Amino acid sequence: MDTDHDTIPLTTLPTATHPVKILLVDDKEENLVSLASLLSDEGDNTDYLFANSGEEALKLALQEEIALILLDVQMPGMNGYEVARYLRDISKTRDIPIIFVTAIHQQDVHVMEGFEAGAVDFLFKPLHPAITKAKVAAFVRFYLQKKEVELAHKRTQEINRELEERVKARTAELTRVNKDLDNFVYTASHDLKAPINNIEGLAVALKEVLDTPEPDHGELNIIMAMIQDAISRFKHTLMDLTEVAKLQHQDETNIESVRFEELIDDITLNIQDLILKYDATIDTDFSEAPEMVFSRKNLRSIVYNLVSNAIKYSSPERPPIIEVSTYHEGSYTVFRVKDNGLGLKPEDRDKVFDMFKRLHAHVEGTGVGLAIVKRIVENSDGKIECDSEQGKGSEFRVYLRGQ
The missing domain is CATH 1.20.120 (Four Helix Bundle (Hemerythrin (Met), subunit A))
Incomplete structure (x- = not known):
């Protein structure tokens, strides 16, 4: 491949975040170097890959993301037309534009054979630098525009998926x-x-x-x-x-760092009459998670309802002993209340969180407390679990995310 160097500048090529890769194929190393030198401009953000044979060209085309191939026609072994046909038969490479570079005299029969093989254009030797650069620049520009469209399409799909998820979440919330x-x-x-x-x-x-x-x-x-x-x-x-x-309708509440020890002290003072009435003992252990950032009002409501319920639903056969503790589990701070009270039947464990549901009619109340606790927990992206055995007691675990 002979090149005719000229001083006419190439139109500045568009650049991308990653270099554009152009594959140059010729059996003569000096022709590859000469063509790359002709096309190269400082800062054009283009990588020129060399292949000395048709086989090597096929290998590189499969390994790399190629924007354009400049392919010599007359090569020993597999010629340019054969390489182009192979590229067209492979799904990964069939859309790569190919410009044939040839010293064959411009005859209709050769041009037709080239286009039938998959060429998009021809460059005839001796190469005209300005024309060569302009054609390459046009195909690179087309490649970059295609990548922008693909990226925009990908972003649109991501946005649509995100919107669908939001719609699903919102629909589920509205249904709830x-x-x-x-x-x-x-x-x-x-x-x-x-x-x-x-x-x-x-x-x-x-x-x-x-x-x-x-x-x-x-x-x-x-x-x-x-x-x-x-x-x-x-x-x-x-x-x-x-x-x-x-x-x-509660969307936001004031959040702050809340210490569990202070909170339980305030609540036990508030329910002192209840503690004395049932002769209840409250054992606490907040060593693993002494505090968390949360709405004090909501956290107090959770602790108050769980602790007071543990006392009220105690067994008449034994004084109530309430274990209150906290610990970390993954991204959650877990608040745990365990009692030795009446406990629940297996079929009643889910009902306990229903609004106005009272499973022990002899205890005063409206059945709203645990429903409120569940709502607060779910509104803060948390969860609540209950393990209980009738006649032995219950354990409630509230999983809260810091806000």
Whole structure:
């Protein structure tokens, strides 16, 4: 391959993050060096790969990502046309543009054979530097534009996948919220109906006593006390409903570093009457995870509900012993409460987190506490687990991610 050097500058080639690779194929080493020298410009971000035979050219084309091949036609062994046909038969290489470089006189028969073999263009010797550079630059530019389109397509697919995941997550969240709202409306109406009916019945009884010629003040006092108790229960139910409703719309809360020791001290002081009533013992161990960054209000609600429930649902056969501890597991801080209380039947373990579900009717409460705990935990990308055996006790583990 002979080259005719000239001083006409090549149009600046587009550059990419990774060098563009152009494969030069000729059986004569000096022709390869001469052609690479002709094409090279400082800073053009192009690598020129050399192949001295058709076999070597095929090997490099399969190993590398090639933008363009400049292929000599007249080579011993496998000639340029044969190389081009092989490249067209291989899926990885069939789209690489090939420019034939030949000293054969420009005749229609040779040109047609070249295009049939897979050529996209011809360069005839002696090479004109400006034309050679311009043609190579055009194909490199096309290659870079193609890579940009592929990259844009890939990014679009990634964005679409991300959007699909967001839509799925949002749909699941909306489905969950709608289910919770349906449950909330049903349970609220059901739970409010009882105290309203009770107050209504007591009001009727009060009217009957007042309508007598000489009302019995003792009976009046009893009915009034019952009315006050019913109103108090009604107000507590409304407060619990309000707390659950707040959680439906709670997106952000103030977070801070919270020490578990301080939190449990505050809670045990608050439930001192309950501890004394049941003669409860609370053993704590926060050595593995003494603190975490979380909403103090929400963390207090979790700890309060789990510890107070462990005391309230104690066994009448033994004083309650509550073990409270924390530790790390993966990316979670785990808050653990273990008791020796009544425990649960296997079929009741999932029901314990349902709103207004009370599995032990003899204990005062509305059945909202654990539902609130579960909602707080899930809203903070955590989880809660329960192991329990009827007659022996329960263990709750809350897995929380620091915020």
